Amino acid sequence: MTRQADEPAPFPGATGHRIVVVGASAAGLRCAARLKRLRPRWQVIVVEQREIFSDAACGLPYALSGDIDDPDDLRRTSWGALRDTAFFEEVKGLQMLTGWRAIALDPVSHELTVESGTTVKTLRWDELVLATGARPRNLSGVAAGPLVRTFHTRRDMRELKELLIHGKLEHVAIAGAGAVGCELAEAFRSLWDVDVTLIEAAPWPLPAIVDREVGALVAAELRRQGVTVLCNSPVRSVASRDAGVQIEAGDHTVNADIIVVATGVEPAVELAAAAGVAIGRSGAIAVDQNLATSAPHVWAAGDCAEVRHAVTGDPVHLPLGSLANRQGRVLANILAGVPDRFGPAAGVIAVKIFDLTVAATGCSATMAQKCGLNPKAIWLTAEDRAHYWPETDDIHIEIVFDPASRELLGVAAAGTGDVVKRIDVATQILLQRTTVDQLARLEHAYAPPFAPALDPLGVAAFVAQDCDEGVEPLSPLAPLDGYAVLDVREPSERRIHPLAGVDVMAIPFGELRGRLAELGGNRPWSVVCERGTRSAEAVRWLKTAGLAARYLGGGMIWRVAAGLGEHSHE
């Protein structure tokens, strides 16, 4: 069965299992290298079609922007070694078949057919790891070409950077305001000062990650930085025009030099599918918690494999570098017989978009609804450090939960402050499949330079709990015209973030208890303050006085940061 002559010579000392890994991606290389560390006498072969690989793909937007000078830094170790074929062979002890493409897999005969140019050969394996990754989606009906590009590889990045360096790009359209689309908008805009039009089919940016309220903060930040943001605008056609492209998207016509398609990635599963390995509903390779596929001795890890979502319990496609790296290690452990498993994931993600940090974990309300859950959201704006600390920044937090079971479903946050810490912390709590009440019991490291005495994340959980007592927020974006609006801010605050175009009764919080009698009328009250805390407390007093009231969740700071209100945040 084995055709030794066709195969690379066994590595000196390789006497045990023979493992073949398809794909020198994060997952594949991590798995192969650890396996060789754990079982030095095993033979570990990596098949990779590209000659240059092991790029940290998440760094590519920053190589484009110029934040990272030398793109080779993306494939160096922290001590400066280039992670090329020689590195993985000499330093890590792997057998690298770079420039070889895997074209067929036979799970019964344990053979993998690979080709390079016109040469075809067959490798026998004891265990096979599919780490074939993902590839960028194209726009349906629009062919890729010099004017319609994707951004997934080092080559994609280099070609775009060449155009920028030579001043060939004055106006770039980007299709898709996901994480990569937003990062690209920043890359083109911040250093190269290119006009950018960001085109999104959904009603707000980052629609797969956050709800409308956080998405509005993203859109406003992009616009403040000079990016044209077109939401609700699916691309209908892209035509060549005047050495550039003309794009029809929603109600808009956009003329640009090129369009970069950043509408997400899809798992590369052809090899697996053709071999009869089960593909899940998400389109990625179905695996169990041992990362085993449906075929015995065939395993999958990284962007080609499914992950179980911690909140919905569904197998999903979560192409995240953090998960891929960890899966590589876990799979090496499993193959070496070291106890391990890859459990459900919250899908936590963070994106830097100019001066805004956005991060989310678990489900947005939008996603939860799609999955048949019954979510409720609350909002809070809070300072990220003790409010008297000289340098504090605001963070806007949304908590999504099931009001019946109290189950925590997701947390998202955005702001100029320390957002990621809160979302990383929320992830650990979310992964416990617990309630907002557990989140309210949050223990955190408090010192004025790092956090307030009650952390914003815990306070946001209090806000969720307050709903039980009838203290209910309105969305930060809610139209206020159906309400009698009560503004409990200080006069100075009202000047900074004015409430324009609505009739407002203004009573500072400190005077309100004594002036409740002034609040008559038939309309329900909407109480407004700066961050959504005073107004929530005021709602209690109004309710005690027999008045119907809600409050503006996240306060005027959120509303204004989202581009509502008379004046923008500038």
Next chain:
Amino acid sequence: MTRQADEPAPFPGATGHRIVVVGASAAGLRCAARLKRLRPRWQVIVVEQREIFSDAACGLPYALSGDIDDPDDLRRTSWGALRDTAFFEEVKGLQMLTGWRAIALDPVSHELTVESGTTVKTLRWDELVLATGARPRNLSGVAAGPLVRTFHTRRDMRELKELLIHGKLEHVAIAGAGAVGCELAEAFRSLWDVDVTLIEAAPWPLPAIVDREVGALVAAELRRQGVTVLCNSPVRSVASRDAGVQIEAGDHTVNADIIVVATGVEPAVELAAAAGVAIGRSGAIAVDQNLATSAPHVWAAGDCAEVRHAVTGDPVHLPLGSLANRQGRVLANILAGVPDRFGPAAGVIAVKIFDLTVAATGCSATMAQKCGLNPKAIWLTAEDRAHYWPETDDIHIEIVFDPASRELLGVAAAGTGDVVKRIDVATQILLQRTTVDQLARLEHAYAPPFAPALDPLGVAAFVAQDCDEGVEPLSPLAPLDGYAVLDVREPSERRIHPLAGVDVMAIPFGELRGRLAELGGNRPWSVVCERGTRSAEAVRWLKTAGLAARYLGGGMIWRVAAGLGEHSHE
């Protein structure tokens, strides 16, 4: 029984329970204000001896340093309202008895005796909350006075600042290198340029929080900033001398203008103890998870009450503002009949010490040993963001675990990077009472500006797991002279952080697999690299080649940052 005439008039509408809170501390006020929100018709009375209260005490070092200009900022709300008696009465609806000291408590007759000047009166209560806080410890046998001060109140801060402003302090001695002692060293030194001698009885700073390895980083940072640090130096005597003090501490004699005693706080429990309320072994008031004391209808919260430690299970005294604030809220919920409880705490804490951030959660190895556990520690130095990101900083991480049960016991970290995020995340995992293997499954938000693809905290858990495979670190501070030292760094790294005074064989990591035959000899090998990752991998190869080897945990960066090695970090 009740003497209505002696009591404050009931608040309008107060018809239900009467709650008396002793102490307008974080816990007391938080409890009182929330209770009044939840149960607006109840009467909530706060008894407080001071006229000025509700200071954020954790901010006092920054008021002293000048980072915070106006000390009143420490008792303002985030919207600028001064939290004085009028605020709590008018805005929060509490009845404030400020300037009244609680002198006796009768849990049977439900009476509290209070005095102000020569006036004594008795309050009847339905539920009594003890929130009497803590007070600074004095040096045994040394009387407080103008030359021997503590730093606990706004008045303490103001008096010291007056002396600084008038140039009266050229040399300050601080007894106790705990969190407050270290913060004070920075406050005196950084803005006022005062000579500071920090005196600690234990062998390293922050001895109650971190082990020797992290403590050495703290000592080195303090010294780099010009602070004289005397460890192993219990204060034996303080004598007046030449308008200043002469301090005998360990083998040292220190002359200074004043000495500030920062040796910790002790719970203020006299009122409770005299009333027969049970005091725990820690010296604080014993409470259950409902914050109920041994006396029916008497409750305690904040720095006067015990907390159950999440790792040891013991009741301990953890005087932390974060816990006190949360206890206040929890107790209000419990008193109002809203389901809640105050569970075990990991005691997570963070301290800024000049440019170094230090944070820790759970047990140090030292503390675990004292509690009868059998801890093991590992160390790692890692970059806090993707290593190719233009701005990364190092963080040094120690993980403490039980090698038999694999139970995670504690995590500490220090560095110029994003330390607190990792410790806040570790806290959530630690509170689950789980293993290092669970920590290794860490899910985190990855994007190059925020974290590497594998987070340092998770990688540190890998380091702990590696011990199972015989890959064992030495302490970053370990003497290396008993070993044959193998330095696997690149020549450029060896120039930056040289290994002085030991015979070293230098073979760069990339060449090592081909040069293993050069490593003979009888002595065990100690492999050294920059951060403790390459050297750990090298240990596997040496072991495969039949050589005994360990590696320097945390690498040369840790060792040099701790002040070992020929050159300091400057």
